[in-house]
Amino acid sequence: MTLAETVDRIEGTILAAVSEAARREVRGGYVGDLLSDVMANSREGDVWVTIQKHVNVVAVAQLQGMAGIVLVNGRQPEPDMLKRAEEEHIPVISTPLQAFEVAGILHSLGIRGRRTT
Amino acid sequence: MYALDLHTHTCLSPCAELDMHPAGLVGAAVRATLDAVAVCDHNSAENIAATQRAGRSGSLAVIPGMEVTSEEEVHILGLFPDLESALAMQSRVYRSLPGRNDPDVFGMQVVADEYAQVLGFNDCLLSGATTMSVERVVSSIHDVGGIAVASHVDRERFGIIGQLGMIPAGLALDGLEVSARTSLPAARTRYAREVEYPLLCNSDAHEPKDVGRALTYMFLQEPTTTEVAMALAGRNGRKILGGGRPMEDLALHILDIAQNSIEAGATELDIELAEEIAADQFVIEVRDNGPGMDAESLARATDPFFTTRKTRRVGLGLPLLAEAARAAGGGLSIDSKPGAGVRVRATFRHGHIDRAPLGDIETTLMVLVAGHPDLRLRFRHQIGEREFELDSGDLRAALEDAELGSPEGLALLRETIRRGESGLAREAGGQARSES
Numbered sequence: 001m002t003l004a005e006t007v008d009r010i011e012g013t014i015l016a017a018v019s020e021a022a023r024r025e026v027r028g029g030y031v032g033d034l035l036s037d038v039m040a041n042s043r044e045g046d047v048w049v050t051i052q053k054h055v056n057v058v059a060v061a062q063l064q065g066m067a068g069i070v071l072v073n074g075r076q077p078e079p080d081m082l083k084r085a086e087e088e089h090i091p092v093i094s095t096p097l098q099a100f101e102v103a104g105i106l107h108s109l110g111i112r113g114r115r116t117t
Numbered sequence: 118m119y120a121l122d123l124h125t126h127t128c129l130s131p132c133a134e135l136d137m138h139p140a141g142l143v144g145a146a147v148r149a150t151l152d153a154v155a156v157c158d159h160n161s162a163e164n165i166a167a168t169q170r171a172g173r174s175g176s177l178a179v180i181p182g183m184e185v186t187s188e189e190e191v192h193i194l195g196l197f198p199d200l201e202s203a204l205a206m207q208s209r210v211y212r213s214l215p216g217r218n219d220p221d222v223f224g225m226q227v228v229a230d231e232y233a234q235v236l237g238f239n240d241c242l243l244s245g246a247t248t249m250s251v252e253r254v255v256s257s258i259h260d261v262g263g264i265a266v267a268s269h270v271d272r273e274r275f276g277i278i279g280q281l282g283m284i285p286a287g288l289a290l291d292g293l294e295v296s297a298r299t300s301l302p303a304a305r306t307r308y309a310r311e312v313e314y315p316l317l318c319n320s321d322a323h324e325p326k327d328v329g330r331a332l333t334y335m336f337l338q339e340p341t342t343t344e345v346a347m348a349l350a351g352r353n354g355r356k357i358l359g360g361g362r363p364m365e366d367l368a369l370h371i372l373d374i375a376q377n378s379i380e381a382g383a384t385e386l387d388i389e390l391a392e393e394i395a396a397d398q399f400v401i402e403v404r405d406n407g408p409g410m411d412a413e414s415l416a417r418a419t420d421p422f423f424t425t426r427k428t429r430r431v432g433l434g435l436p437l438l439a440e441a442a443r444a445a446g447g448g449l450s451i452d453s454k455p456g457a458g459v460r461v462r463a464t465f466r467h468g469h470i471d472r473a474p475l476g477d478i479e480t481t482l483m484v485l486v487a488g489h490p491d492l493r494l495r496f497r498h499q500i501g502e503r504e505f506e507l508d509s510g511d512l513r514a515a516l517e518d519a520e521l522g523s524p525e526g527l528a529l530l531r532e533t534i535r536r537g538e539s540g541l542a543r544e545a546g547g548q549a550r551s552e553s
Contacts, residue, residue: 035282056281
């Protein structure tokens with residue numbers, strides 16, 4: 001399933017790297033707002049559900065090779081985050097839903113997390 | 118030379134103890150023999166003025182500060198040149214700080230005077246996050262004339278690296294702080310990528326017993342924010358000499374003993390560290406050429422209530438080192454005769470679980486030389502077959518025109534120690550256990 005295919009289900013809007021979202025296969029998911037934790041525990045191809053909208057979110061997603069970022073609670077990215085996401089071709093989606101809802105919907109679509117230990 | 122703890126809280130911070138009222142904080146700082154503390158309550162400056170007044174009666178410099186929570190829940194310390202500047206920052210913070218405090222949930226936020234009288238309660242949600250991004254927090258601190266330091270970068274929660282994964286590129290921080298949980302050498306290794314930022318050690322004390330548990334030594338003309346800013350930038354001869362944890366790091370016990378020697382009149386000092394990892398042995402020896410001690414003083418030297426000093430004490434010295442040695446399966450011995458100097462020898466089991474970390478010997482040597490440029494200091498650190506030796510006489514000779522206590526002299530000293538110690542660490546390879 002591509003990231004673009006999940007967007008309607010989570011009531012999201014793609015704000016950056018639209019064409020990339022249609023290409024990217026989502027292989028798993030991770031929820032977290034502590035970026036050091038996300039760096040330690042997420043994996044390549046994950047969709048990342050977070051409330052953090054700092055520009056470093058893009059850097060972490062890029063570093064981990066993630067499929068994209070979902071900002072929950074209607075959070076709008078900072079302009080420099082959007083700019084960086086376009087440059088790095090990291091899709092950014094904003095949704096009014098909360099993280100728990102988004103994770104539940106993605107899970108029902110067959111997207112899974114993994115055990116950390 | 119000044120000992121500063123630039124991150125302490127008062128009872129205004131909801132997470133701090135009530136006995137951290139302004140006078141309580143000042144009393145704890147004086148007992149810890151600090152020269153200055155910065156009052157850095159969460160998102161508020163309302164107890165600074167009273168702490169400054171309390172500090173004046175205790176001859177303690179009180180630097181206005183604030184620990185601001187960014188929108189990303191990163192803690193940034195602002196240190197301000199004066200109260201007005203701190204209050205200007207407070208106005209900006211209050212405008213971007215949503216919510217009201219619930220004292221039953223988060224704790225009381227007590228505004229107090231210098232006589233421990235309660236003046237009132239702050240009802241902002243000081244434990245909450247502002248709506249300012251970390252970049253806005255840093256630029257606001259700079260706008261009002263302050264300096265910005267990332268708080269406790271060694272903590273996952275509220276530390277900038279924990280919250281944001283890395284320090285954002287181009288963030289105009291003036292320094293990074295490590296807390297009492299990390300020694301300075303461990304911090305230098307761990308944050309090697311962020312090494313362009315100067316490192317500070319502060320206690321982040323929320324109760325009196327923790328004030329000064331971590332501190333930074335700086336070479337300043339006076340303990341003010343303006344001078345600290347110069348030290349962080351390495352300007353005008355102001356300098357960060359080092360830092361650490363006086364209750365824990367063996368290097369700071371050594372510093373204390375060495376300062377005792379100098380105050381007693383020693384002009385020459387030998388400090389030797391011998392680490393035999395295979396034999397599970399760690400020996401510290403400090404020798405001086407001072408006036409020595411008679412039998413009675415010698416017998417009482419490890420009594421914590423005994424001191425020959427007329428001036429203030431820097432730490433607990435010998436009793437603390439004796440305790441640290443005993444806890445690590447070793448012991449302490451002192452040899453001295455009147456007129457024949459003093460030799461202190463502490464032994465430890467190297468791999469003992471309770472053996473205190475060495476900490477930062479660079480700090481010890483830098484503080485000694487900066488404070489006593491005429492001291493003849495010889496240092497020897499041996500790990501197994503390898504050793505690093507340093508003689509202040511050789512450095513003085515190499516300097517030609519400049520004094521050893523000058524910025525050039527201290528830079529040469531620091532470079533020599535770093536080269537020697539990192540060479541030792543490399544040679545010792547994986548033998549030495551990692552210390553934090």
